[in-house]
Amino acid sequence: MLNKRLTAIASLVTKDSIVLDVGTDHALLPIYLIKNKICQKxxxxxxxxxxxxxxxxxxKKYNITNITLYETDGLKDIPKKYDTLIISGMGTSTILSILATDDLPNTIILSSNNDLELLRVTMNKKGYKITKELVVYEKNKYYDIILYEKGKERLTKFVKEFGKSNDLDYYNHLYKLEKKIYEVANKAKKGKLKHSLKRLGKAIEKRKDY
Ligand SMILES: C[S@@+](CC[C@H](N)C(=O)[O-])C[C@H]1O[C@@H](n2cnc3c(N)ncnc32)[C@H](O)[C@@H]1O
Incomplete structure (x- = not known):
């Protein structure tokens, strides 16, 4: 059975799209997409x-014939026969280095391990808008998955930092982390930081800019 994170990624794939999964590792995601008839190839x-x-x-184990494998760095030498690109389980700097080309498909699904704000800001500058964002909690960790489509949007400060998942457990988790940071900082500088913390808490609760 596919794990929760990869199942969530698969749920964002449009039926009958042609996917390229970069950094496929075990190929469990492509196998799932074929076996569940989400993709033909x-x-x-x-x-x-x-x-x-x-x-x-x-x-071989699953007796599947319609997955083509490439041993390469990123998109190098892969024929542009796909309309959806998936990159998951890597850090933002690796993901962005793979995406450093103008020849990208309309749909891109990304799940980065870190620096999500940098990822959101850079994808926005590249002309992609967030169509959907999911958060999955698995093995004591939150995973963020973003479905991008070509298009423009204005990213609020809130969305840049926290995304569009609307997942309250995740926001609460981030809030606790931020709070911890402020608590530590507050020991050094009382007053100003306390105020920022209050504003931040309200902003997270209401999904508003701060
Ligand atoms: C942690 S695994 C993630 C596997 C799978 N995508 C997932 O989300 O479970 C990262 C994979 O990305 C591959 N990888 C790292 N840098 C890459 C690059 N520049 N081009 C292609 N694959 C890369 C690694 O070899 C590894 O198999």
Whole structure:
């Protein structure tokens, strides 16, 4: 069975789209997309020969023929036969280096391990808007998954930092983290930071800018 995070990513894939899964590792996501008839065919790539060996073994195990594998760095030398690009389980700097080209598809699904604000701001500048954002809690960790489509939008300060998931458990978790940071800082500077903390708390509660 596919884990919660990859199942959530699969839920954002449009039926009959042609997906490229970069950094596929075990290829479990492409296999799920084919087995569940979400996609007719999938392209999948990884920079690591070892990962691709695992992918090949899994594809063979499930007797699937319509997944094409590429051993390459990012999008390099992959024919532009896909309309949806998925990159998940990497950090923002790796994801952005893979996306450093103008030849990108209309739909991109990203799940980064870190620096989400940088990811949201850079994707916005590249001309992509957030169509949907999901948060999945698995193994004591929150995973953020963003569905992007070509288009313009104005990102509020709130969305840049916290996203559009509307997941209150996640916001509460972020709030607690922020609070901890402020508590520590407050020991050094009383007054000003307390005020900021109050404003931040209200903003998170109401999903408003602060
Ligand atoms: C943590 S795994 C994530 C696997 C899967 N995408 C997931 O979300 O479960 C990261 C994978 O990305 C691959 N990877 C890292 N940098 C890459 C790059 N520049 N191009 C292609 N694959 C890359 C690694 O080899 C590894 O298999």
């Amino acid at each position: 999938v392209l999948a790539s990884d920079i690591s020969p070892k990962a691709l060996e695992n992918a090949k073994a899994n594809i």
